[in-house]
Amino acid sequence: MKTLVPILGDHLTPTISALRDADPADTIVLMMEVADETRYVRHHKQKLAYILSAMRHHAAHLTDLGWQVDYVRLDDPANSGSFTGELARAVDRHAPDRIVVTEAGEWRVAAMLDAWADRFAIPVIVRPDDRFIAGHADFDDWASGRKALTMEYFYRDMRRRTGLLMDGDAPCEGRWNFDKENRKPARNDLLMPRPLRFEPDAITRDVLALVADRFADHPGSLDGFAWGVSHADAAAQADQFFRYALADFGPYEDAMLTGEHHLWHSILSPYINSGLLDPLALCRRAEAEYRAGRAPIQSVEGYIRQIIGWREYMRGIYWREGPDYVARNFLDHHRPLPDFYWTGDTDLNCLAQAIGQTLATAHAHHIQRLMVTGNFALLIGADPAAVHRWYLEIYLDAYEWVELPNTLGMSQFGDGGLVGSKPYVSSGAYIDRMSDYCGACRYDVKQRTGPDACPFNALYWDFLARHQEKLGTNPRLALPYRNWAKQSDADRMSLRKQAASFLSSLDGDDAAG
Numbered sequence: 001m002k003t004l005v006p007i008l009g010d011h012l013t014p015t016i017s018a019l020r021d022a023d024p025a026d027t028i029v030l031m032m033e034v035a036d037e038t039r040y041v042r043h044h045k046q047k048l049a050y051i052l053s054a055m056r057h058h059a060a061h062l063t064d065l066g067w068q069v070d071y072v073r074l075d076d077p078a079n080s081g082s083f084t085g086e087l088a089r090a091v092d093r094h095a096p097d098r099i100v101v102t103e104a105g106e107w108r109v110a111a112m113l114d115a116w117a118d119r120f121a122i123p124v125i126v127r128p129d130d131r132f133i134a135g136h137a138d139f140d141d142w143a144s145g146r147k148a149l150t151m152e153y154f155y156r157d158m159r160r161r162t163g164l165l166m167d168g169d170a171p172c173e174g175r176w177n178f179d180k181e182n183r184k185p186a187r188n189d190l191l192m193p194r195p196l197r198f199e200p201d202a203i204t205r206d207v208l209a210l211v212a213d214r215f216a217d218h219p220g221s222l223d224g225f226a227w228g229v230s231h232a233d234a235a236a237q238a239d240q241f242f243r244y245a246l247a248d249f250g251p252y253e254d255a256m257l258t259g260e261h262h263l264w265h266s267i268l269s270p271y272i273n274s275g276l277l278d279p280l281a282l283c284r285r286a287e288a289e290y291r292a293g294r295a296p297i298q299s300v301e302g303y304i305r306q307i308i309g310w311r312e313y314m315r316g317i318y319w320r321e322g323p324d325y326v327a328r329n330f331l332d333h334h335r336p337l338p339d340f341y342w343t344g345d346t347d348l349n350c351l352a353q354a355i356g357q358t359l360a361t362a363h364a365h366h367i368q369r370l371m372v373t374g375n376f377a378l379l380i381g382a383d384p385a386a387v388h389r390w391y392l393e394i395y396l397d398a399y400e401w402v403e404l405p406n407t408l409g410m411s412q413f414g415d416g417g418l419v420g421s422k423p424y425v426s427s428g429a430y431i432d433r434m435s436d437y438c439g440a441c442r443y444d445v446k447q448r449t450g451p452d453a454c455p456f457n458a459l460y461w462d463f464l465a466r467h468q469e470k471l472g473t474n475p476r477l478a479l480p481y482r483n484w485a486k487q488s489d490a491d492r493m494s495l496r497k498q499a500a501s502f503l504s505s506l507d508g509d510d511a512a513g
């Protein structure tokens with residue numbers, strides 16, 4: 001039976017479910033570079049270059065493995081610009097008996113796949129994406145009937161289910177979570193592991209030229225593009241991480257340092273999310289490092305939790321909450337995101353560092369995303385949908401299923417506490433403790449009011465005051481609200497005035513930037 005198998009840009013896994021039992025002699029693999037996908041948000045230029053180059057490398061890899069690949073390029077004059085249009089053309093070209101596809105990674109594309117069955121007069125079989133450990137029904141089973149969808153309990157189930165870091169029925173070393181041992185600031189004089197840099201080959205150079213030519217209006221820079229684009233590249237970066245960084249991953253997971261973009265992070269999320277690396281295999285390898293005595297439990301447990309805990313949990317939330325999740329706005333925030341999110345041109349040094357790095361590389365690590373750019377957006381009352389669009393366009397690893405619950409849920413509290421039990425807000429003190437940014441900033445992190453005061457300080461208290469009705473009864477905010485109440489009326493008034501003046505400077509055409 002002649003089968004057409006569309007492989008989407010995040011399906012770059014040779015053993016993907018749609019290909020699993022297929023006969024190469026009877027199967028046409030269809031890969032499509034389409035304008036709709038490159039334009040549904042203004043993707044960072046490096047994100048476009050990465051995806052298109054990784055797709056081209058994957059097509060070559062599949063061909064080497066014996067598959068017949070029909071590859072439609074973006075600059076093909078006949079390209080219709082959409083997945084459905086390209087599928088229609090491919091059906092005309094190949095006259096298949098059926099279409100087999102692995103489910104899409106987001107609601108927008110899932111709706112297209114659903115419509116294919118009506119549009120084409122042949123069966124369309126949509127298979128589950130079993131690169132994830134928890135299927136949709138597994139997550140629903142776990143979630144239904146629970147008052148709170150606490151990630152930690154989901155994670156424990158995933159540990160039991162995979163057997164990762166388990167000694168029989170008990171967690172290794174008697175605890176599920178070793179975060180208390182982590183969260184150390186880092187110093188610049190430590191010997192820093194370096195992620196690999198990949199010199200663009202001929203395929204990537206072609207794609208870089210295409211992106212420079214067609215997407216000049218998109219944010220970010222292509223200069224110094226050094227991402228891996230093939231299975232071999234991704235495997236080499238994984239080796240680098242396990243050899244040089246995993247052991248210290250835990251302790252320095254939350255640290256931020258000027259000029260040090262990666263610290264002990266793995267920098268593997270783009271490869272995992274597009275399919276070049278298998279998340280479960282990475283976790284098994286991390287466990288092997290622990291069992292061999294080469295990496296301590298607090299690093300290995302922390303790393304595995306991010307993948308079988310947070311990553312799987314975010315996907316479960318995305319599909320469970322439905323396509324309307326994107327419209328939630330619990331705190332009723334409507335401010336546009338300041339222009340400097342697209343330029344890095346601001347005198348708040350922490351933001352300039354995190355955004356500057358993001359524009360240069362399309363990557364920033366979790367605490368930069370959560371406690372610098374995310375924290376600031378939440379404190380100023382930015383519209384969560386606008387914040388979501390920024391994260392979706394600006395990061396190389398951003399696909400809606402993982403980006404949206406992280407941004408709207410965890411970072412912006414837009415879902416009112418489904419993902420996070422309290423908003424991730426902080427004053428400048430947190431950033432000062434975890435980074436070296438404040439020392440080089442024109443603001444003084446210790447001051448709360450006055451022209452040199454760190455804007456995060458007044459904004460923090462103002463945020464709590466503004467949202468007292470909605471957040472005042474949250475037990476995890478009891479201490480900050482007690483501290484707010486303890487301050488004199490005059491202090492509270494001057495903090496609120498300070499915040500109001502900063503916020504109106506943002507309204508005044510980004511004057512604070």
Ligand code: FAD
Binds near residue numbers: 265266307410
């Ligand atoms: P490491 O720090 O080395 O972590 C190991 C792995 O764990 C990552 O490769 C990733 O696969 C996984 N992981 C860690 N944290 C999370 C998390 N919160 N959710 C899902 N997976 C996680 N991650 C994305 O993959 N895509 C996104 O679009 C994305 N958007 C985010 C938006 C916001 C506002 C925030 C706060 C976080 C977001 N994250 C996103 C999660 C996290 O920041 C990135 O996964 C991480 O920075 C990737 O870098 P790394 O591979 O070096 O991760």
Ligand code: DLZ
Binds near residue numbers: 009034104110
């Ligand atoms: C993100 C992206 C981009 C920029 N371009 C393409 C493309 O041209 N062709 C393609 O197959 N996939 C692309 N992608 C990734 C898809 O948007 C991704 O596969 C969907 O989000 C699936 O849900």
Ligand code: SF4
Binds near residue numbers: 347351428438
């Ligand atoms: Fe950021 Fe405030 Fe520190 Fe400046 S002083 S880097 S604005 S936290």
